[in-house]
Amino acid sequence: MSKLATKDIIVEIADQLFYQQGYQHTSFADISNEVGISRGNFYHHFKSKDDILDAVIQRRLANTEKMLNDWQEDEQTSLEQIRCFINILIMNRAKIKLYGCPVGTLTTELAKLDHPSLIDANKVFSLFADWLEKRFLDLGQKENAKELALHLLARSQGIATIASAFQDETVLYREVETLNEWLTTYS
Amino acid sequence: MSKLATKDIIVEIADQLFYQQGYQHTSFADISNEVGISRGNFYHHFKSKDDILDAVIQRRLANTEKMLNDWQEDEQTSLEQIRCFINILIMNRAKIKLYGCPVGTLTTELAKLDHPSLIDANKVFSLFADWLEKRFLDLGQKENAKELALHLLARSQGIATIASAFQDETVLYREVETLNEWLTTYS
DNA sequence: ACAATTTTAGGACGGCCGTCCTAGAGTGCT
């Protein structure tokens, strides 16, 4: 029982630290200190640091998929479902202010490292993009549903980047409002 | 003569490498190999790695200021001047696809490192923001010139992030077009 | 031409990194 738990805890802690400190800047010592296990014990659960990164990405993919499904079940209209996506920025504003968007900052880092896991990390973006595309299709945007999805993705990325750079929430609130007004055009 | 030149070359190479590989991931060995000088010789020109980072940021600030002044002189209307800003995305599309926006990715990295130079790195953003604000003021947007400037900054950041994540130029071209259409609203 | 100063090369240093190894502790099954 605790076998799986320990492994899951490692991934959970690594997920947080990779987000807050970046992948490179997070060492095994950091993770093991936080988890409370010895440094050497790591390699019983994972082959390498890259292996942990892969596990973290898989975890994020699963969590994202679950979140999107929940929104689909909880909200009635496609418009309200899309607003759930926009609302992440408000919900996570405190962390975004400090560390930016978890998805965007990881892909940015991996791109610069020319890291092979960039492809997998991008799948989180793709999950959002595909899901948003379906909502826009449902709103009758047959021609440019994919374009609108990527546009919304880009807008939210920009908001997170600026809010993090200036460590400021007011620009985040204002831009989210602008984004919601933009969305009204497609209702 | 060569005294200043060597120092400048170091900063120039460091600037490129910090952009392409990230600050942390760029080592003294990387820079010295590229410049063609010995590793030990570095500390005659700079006190530390952070010292080089500061020099790189100062260089970027100077270059940005020069670029903005050039646009001001070359283009007649404020609208055309703003379009110069948007057009950076097209001009630098190849590099943006690979490494993202130099300003945004550096601030993102420094924010995660909790690095003291984040404040200075942000000044590049502020240069753009203040400059854009004045153009929007000139376009008669007295009430929300600053908001429009930050909005444009955020939009371009988002485009760079998505283009880099998906290593794709088509989304960049399309989003720039959307951005230009948006700007027409304020002419 | 010579002394003073600046610039350079190259190695040495501690430190932290990811990784690996080994011995012991814990656990479950018969």
Place this chain on the structure above:
DNA sequence: AGCACTCTAGGACGGCCGTCCTAAAATTGT
């Protein structure tokens, strides 16, 4: 109770990092 297996702790290992030191080379000023 005894055995097999899983899990854990802690240290050892090469390697690279940023930094520092020293001595020689190049440059400058007079």
